[in-house]
Amino acid sequence: MNLITKFLTFVFAFALLLTGQNLAFAEDQYSDDLVPKLTSNTSAPPIVIEEDNYFAPYAGWKVFDDNTDSFASWYTYLLPSDAEGHFVIVDFGAGNTKKVQKINIKGYHISSSSKGSSVKDWKFYGSNDKTTWTLLSNDTYPNVVTTQSYEFNNDTSYRYYRLNILNSYFDPTGKTIGLNELELFEKSSTTPIDEPVLSGTAGNAKNTLSWDAVTGATGYILKRSTTPGGPYTTIASNVTGTTYTDTDVTNGTTYYYVVTAINDDGESGNSNEVALTPTDTTTPTGNRALLVISLTDGSTREYDLSINIVNDFVSWYEGKQSEAFVFTKEYNIGPFTSRQEYISQKHILSFEVKQYSK
Numbered sequence: 001m002n003l004i005t006k007f008l009t010f011v012f013a014f015a016l017l018l019t020g021q022n023l024a025f026a027e028d029q030y031s032d033d034l035v036p037k038l039t040s041n042t043s044a045p046p047i048v049i050e051e052d053n054y055f056a057p058y059a060g061w062k063v064f065d066d067n068t069d070s071f072a073s074w075y076t077y078l079l080p081s082d083a084e085g086h087f088v089i090v091d092f093g094a095g096n097t098k099k100v101q102k103i104n105i106k107g108y109h110i111s112s113s114s115k116g117s118s119v120k121d122w123k124f125y126g127s128n129d130k131t132t133w134t135l136l137s138n139d140t141y142p143n144v145v146t147t148q149s150y151e152f153n154n155d156t157s158y159r160y161y162r163l164n165i166l167n168s169y170f171d172p173t174g175k176t177i178g179l180n181e182l183e184l185f186e187k188s189s190t191t192p193i194d195e196p197v198l199s200g201t202a203g204n205a206k207n208t209l210s211w212d213a214v215t216g217a218t219g220y221i222l223k224r225s226t227t228p229g230g231p232y233t234t235i236a237s238n239v240t241g242t243t244y245t246d247t248d249v250t251n252g253t254t255y256y257y258v259v260t261a262i263n264d265d266g267e268s269g270n271s272n273e274v275a276l277t278p279t280d281t282t283t284p285t286g287n288r289a290l291l292v293i294s295l296t297d298g299s300t301r302e303y304d305l306s307i308n309i310v311n312d313f314v315s316w317y318e319g320k321q322s323e324a325f326v327f328t329k330e331y332n333i334g335p336f337t338s339r340q341e342y343i344s345q346k347h348i349l350s351f352e353v354k355q356y357s358k
């Protein structure tokens with residue numbers, strides 16, 4: 001007898017619910033430029049109410065003219081009065097305050113011969129009385145032509161903002177300074193989004209994930225790890241449905257999944273984590289098999305069956321069509337004309353198929 005033994009092991013996937021996760025907020029989003037395009041030093045706020053110096057026609061309001069031509073710049077030529085250099089002030093008007101937390105700066109490159117006049121070191125202040133100024137940010141603008149963004153923390157809304165330019169690349173003493181554009185931004189209010197609730201099923205060479213739709217979600221991001229708790233790698237972004245089948249898996253390896261919801265403002269926190277282990281459930285191909293079933297009461301039952309009946313049993317077990325499976329015994333019938341055994345699915349702990357050919 002050529003005995004072929006093959007084991008079938010079913011590993012049941014389980015979902016581990018991690019509770020207590022907080023809502024996550026989106027990455028920072030910002031308003032449009034708070035200063036509208038200026039065509040003059042207008043009397044209506046927001047206006048450039050003050051600048052300490054300029055060389056006509058390079059007036060200070062030209063840092064708000066949305067024009068990045070070389071001549072559409074603020075250009076000063078005198079030595080600054082003190083270490084604070086030259087400045088421009090924006091006034092948003094009485095009763096109109098802004099919580100600026102980001103500025104864009106574009107330096108000055110009028111020509112190759114004078115581009116060294118571009119802003120270098122700067123300071124940015126906020127005030128509500130134009131007397132007491134709070135330093136919000138300071139940095140060094142690189143000697144480039146591109147717009148540079150600077151983000152900073154600011155918990156106070158101010159009516160006045162002031163940019164001081166301390167020096168330029170042209171002259172360390174800051175004799176001449178050019179600035180083309182200045183843009184002010186505040187953070188947009190963001191809508192937090194709930195994290196989804198994830199569940200999943202392990203299959204043969206695949207894991208199937210599904211989750212509840214989250215109100216306001218425009219899509220979902222599925223992530224996985226091979227260690228519990230992450231770190232997770234994104235395996236599918238911008239999923240618009242609420243299911244995903246991961247076929248890039250190896251049988252016997254446990255994968256840990258989380259999903260997040262996204263909306264226009266960003267991404268939710270991670271869902272609960274689901275652990276899934278895909279398993280080879282390939283049906284045996286021999287013509288007979290010993291089926292050994294371990295029951296929850298600790299006992300085992302052994303059946304010598306045709307492979308067709310074993311297949312029926314596996315299908316019944318996977319499909320869960322009915323509560324019990326009926327084995328018709330062809331041996332040890334004794335005085336009876338037939339003998340049948342009923343196995344209830346809920347009492348099966350595991351089973352083993354030992355396949356052989358006669």
Ligand SMILES: [Ca+2]
Binds near residue numbers: 063
């Ligand atoms: Ca502008």
Ligand SMILES: [Ca+2]
Binds near residue numbers: 072
């Ligand atoms: Ca400009």
